[in-house]
Amino acid sequence: MPMIDIVGGGVLGLALGYDLIKRGIGVRIWERSRELGGLMGRTRFAELNQLEVDRYYHAILSSDRTLMGLFDELELRSALRMTTTSMGFYHNGKLHSMSTPLDFLRFPPLSPIDRVRLGITILRARQVKDWRALEEVPVVDWLTSLGGKRAVEHIWKPLLRAKFDGGFDSVPATYIWSRLVRTTDTREKGGAVEKMCFLPGGYAMLIDALAKAITARGGQITTGATVQQVRVAGGRVRGLRLADGEVESDGAVLTLQTPIARKLLPPEAAEVSARWSALEEYLGIVCMLLVLRRSLSPYYTLNITDERIPFTGVIETTNLIDRQFTNGYHLVYLPKYVSPDNLFAQMDDETLQQSFMVYLRQMFPDLRPEDIAAVRIGRERYVEPLHPVGRTDDIPSFVSDVAGLYLVNSSQIYPQLTNGESAVAHAVKAAAVIEQAIEEPVATRQAVAA
Ligand SMILES: Cc1cc2nc3c(=O)[nH]c(=O)nc-3n(C[C@H](O)[C@H](O)[C@H](O)COP(=O)(O)OP(=O)(O)OC[C@H]3O[C@@H](n4cnc5c(N)ncnc54)[C@H](O)[C@@H]3O)c2cc1C
Numbered sequence: 001m002p003m004i005d006i007v008g009g010g011v012l013g014l015a016l017g018y019d020l021i022k023r024g025i026g027v028r029i030w031e032r033s034r035e036l037g038g039l040m041g042r043t044r045f046a047e048l049n050q051l052e053v054d055r056y057y058h059a060i061l062s063s064d065r066t067l068m069g070l071f072d073e074l075e076l077r078s079a080l081r082m083t084t085t086s087m088g089f090y091h092n093g094k095l096h097s098m099s100t101p102l103d104f105l106r107f108p109p110l111s112p113i114d115r116v117r118l119g120i121t122i123l124r125a126r127q128v129k130d131w132r133a134l135e136e137v138p139v140v141d142w143l144t145s146l147g148g149k150r151a152v153e154h155i156w157k158p159l160l161r162a163k164f165d166g167g168f169d170s171v172p173a174t175y176i177w178s179r180l181v182r183t184t185d186t187r188e189k190g191g192a193v194e195k196m197c198f199l200p201g202g203y204a205m206l207i208d209a210l211a212k213a214i215t216a217r218g219g220q221i222t223t224g225a226t227v228q229q230v231r232v233a234g235g236r237v238r239g240l241r242l243a244d245g246e247v248e249s250d251g252a253v254l255t256l257q258t259p260i261a262r263k264l265l266p267p268e269a270a271e272v273s274a275r276w277s278a279l280e281e282y283l284g285i286v287c288m289l290l291v292l293r294r295s296l297s298p299y300y301t302l303n304i305t306d307e308r309i310p311f312t313g314v315i316e317t318t319n320l321i322d323r324q325f326t327n328g329y330h331l332v333y334l335p336k337y338v339s340p341d342n343l344f345a346q347m348d349d350e351t352l353q354q355s356f357m358v359y360l361r362q363m364f365p366d367l368r369p370e371d372i373a374a375v376r377i378g379r380e381r382y383v384e385p386l387h388p389v390g391r392t393d394d395i396p397s398f399v400s401d402v403a404g405l406y407l408v409n410s411s412q413i414y415p416q417l418t419n420g421e422s423a424v425a426h427a428v429k430a431a432a433v434i435e436q437a438i439e440e441p442v443a444t445r446q447a448v449a450a
Contacts, residue, residue, distance in 0.1 A: 001026045002438050005240055005247070007227045007264065008255035010038025011203070011420060014210040015070070015427035016255060016408055017219055023435045027219045028247075030240070032226040037207040039383065040420070045374050048291060049327055054202040055378055056287055057315045057333045059300075062195040064421035066428065074209040082197045085320050088299035090306060090363060091154075095297055109154040109305075114147070118155070121147040125180040131415045134173035136390045142173035158305040162312040163384075165283055165339045170388040174415035196300065198317075200325045203420065230254070230405060232268040237404035251404035253434065257282055257382035258396065258411050272400045279394040279411060283337045283384040286344050288356050291374040292330040295319070296364050309359045310344060311336045329373055334360065337384060349377040385411035385418065398433045406434055 002025050006013045009031030017027040035041055040058060045051040060067060062082055071077040086099035089107070097103045105115050124146055128134065134142060143156045156176070160168040199205040211221055230252045231239040239248045254261040258280035265273045288311070295316065302314040311334040318330045334356055338345040344352060353375060361367055387395075395414060396407050408430040416422040 002250070003028065004251040004253060004434065004438075005030065005249045006253045006255060007230075007240070007261075008038065009033070009036040009211075009221065009223065010255065011040045011207065011210075012408060012410065012423050012427055013038075013253075013255040014207060014214065015424045016253065016431055017214050017221075018210050019428050019431035020434065021214055021217045021219050023431060025435060025438065027214065029214070029219065029221045030225045030227050030242070031221070031223045034224050036211055036221070036223060037204060039380060040203040040207060042202060042204040043289070043376055043378075045291060045376075048329065048374055051291070051327045051329065052202075052204070053289075053291075053326060053331055054204065054317075055289075055376075056285075056335075057317050058203045058420055059320075060197040060199070060420060062197060064197075066425040067421045070206075070424055074206070074213055076199065076205060076209055079199055079201075079205065080197050081200070081322065082195055083320060085196045085300035086298060088297060088302045089155075090302055090304045090309075090314070092306075095299070095302065097299075098303070099299075107155075110150060114150045117147045118151050121151070122180055125177050128177055131174050131177060132392075134177055135392055135415070137173040138389055139168065139171045139173045139176050143176060154305060158307060159303060161307065162304065163337055164386075165337050165342055167339065172387065172389045172415075174387075175417075178415050178417050196320050198321045200322070202321075206420075227264060229266055230264050230269070232266050232402055232405070235401075235403060237402060249404070251406070251434075251438065253406040253408050253430075255408050257385070257409055258407070259382065261407055261409065269400075269402050269405065272402055272405060275400070276396045276407060279385075279387070279391055279396065281386040282382040282411075283339055283386065284345060284379070284381040285335055285337055285383045286347075286352060287333055287335040287378040287380075288353060289376040289378065290332040290334070290360075290372060291326075292332055292371050293373055294367075294371050295330050296332055296367065309363070311356060311359070314360075314363070340381065345379075352377055385409075385413070387411075387414050398430050399437050406430070406437070408434075 004020055004025055004027050006017050006027055006029045009029050013029055017029050020027050039056060041055050042052050043055040071080055086097060089096045089098050091109060096107060104118060140152060144152050164171055215221060226243055227240050229241040230237060231241060237249055237252050239246050240252060258276050262273045262276055297316060300316060300319045304313055315333040318326055336344055395412050398406050398408055410418045413422045413426050
């Protein structure tokens with residue numbers, strides 16, 4: 001049986017490992033952290049009766065077909081719960097529902113004609129079948145041509161500014177296209193209600209089930225194992241160097257974000273490293289998680305158009321997740337996407353918490369200190385891969401010029417947004433390519449070189 005080493009035990013590494021093993025390829029997964037899951041891992045509150053929740057929020061949509069198929073295979077489907085959620089906007093100091101088409105037609109900052117144009121934007125986006133036509137078009141130009149300047153100023157620009165830490169000039173139209181297609185997919189016939197799903201134990205339930213399925217089929221998973229370097233000689237992978245020694249290997253798949261993956265490449269793979277470096281910018285995130293004794297709003301997602309408020313949105317996941325699974329507490333996540341030089345990326349936890357609280361109290365003046373049961377600050381340097389206008393050709397391929405060396409990460413997920421559905425679908429696609437490369441190594445390398 002051929003054997004592959006997978007570096008990284010996040011959802012991508014595990015979904016890939018599971019699919020490879022189903023294809024008859026043996027896998028060993030190496031994860032630096034003591035726990036699996038990466039960005040989809042969990043956090044614990046010992047002070048709240050050992051409450052365990054997702055470190056970050058992770059939506060599952062009723063339209064996530066690949067994910068649903070995986071839930072079936074892993075026998076998680078019966079545990080999955082589906083419910084209706086709503087979305088709001090915080091605009092001019094007030095909360096506005098934006099969950100139904102009627103809400104859109106009532107949204108105050110837009111004139112009746114702008115509201116109609118906003119509706120047209122959404123309909124037109126859904127009609128675009130060939131995303132390549134949008135790849136060269138800056139998102140703001142596209143949105144202005146469809147919906148007019150007011151909708152861009154009052155809705156799209158605040159959303160883009162928050163999502164891209166202000167730097168959205170070179171974001172292609174494919175970004176909003178993907179987003180509109182994904183969110184409108186969740187609306188029921190007639191366009192009224194958004195359906196979202198959750199697992200009672202959070203995404204960690206999927207991570208655990210994948211790990212169990214892999215080990216049950218003979219795969220090996222080692223946590224607390226940092227891969228320091230991939231050993232390459234004679235144009236092919238020979239092994240992995242770990243802190244406590246080396247293991248021999250014929251094939252290594254790096255599922256780490258590109259800048260981290262490149263650090264594992266030896267001088268013998270310098271050309272591959274140069275190729276991967278062509279597109280390796282990511283935004284990071286700081287995210288404050290509040291465990292509350294009361295709800296803040298009825299919305300799962302509350303978007304914010306007020307540019308003074310630093311966080312991207314208010315995500316109250318317990319408007320989806322039943323609170324019997326959170327020991328009765330309400331969970332509110334305040335994310336902020338950040339480039340490394342952003343002030344909030346550099347702030348210490350206490351200052352960040354105080355700053356976010358000032359703005360949260362401005363939005364919800366009746367939030368009292370005794371409503372807050374616990375707070376956690378999460379920080380990640382590499383979360384959102386950036387794909388500037390017209391750079392699709394720079395996306396690194398799965399297969400490299402070094403035999404047995406593969407890259408499978410979120411920077412290759414495009415034009416889809418990075419999320420659980422696209423990550424699992426990406427893993428399945430990559431597994432097929434890797435299987436073929438193992439079976440026909442020379443032909444595949446020649447094809448890649450061409
Ligand atoms: C705030 C936030 C909100 C999000 N919202 C959503 C959402 O609503 N829906 C959704 O589905 N997705 C969402 N995502 C995105 C989602 O979390 C990611 O796309 C996904 O988890 C990425 O998985 P991955 O396996 O590619 O990377 P990671 O989860 O980063 O996994 C990489 C793993 O590699 C390990 N590693 C690193 N270096 C080494 C080494 N040298 N040796 C061994 N192991 C190593 C790391 O410890 C990590 O576990 C969100 C993310 C964040 C942060």
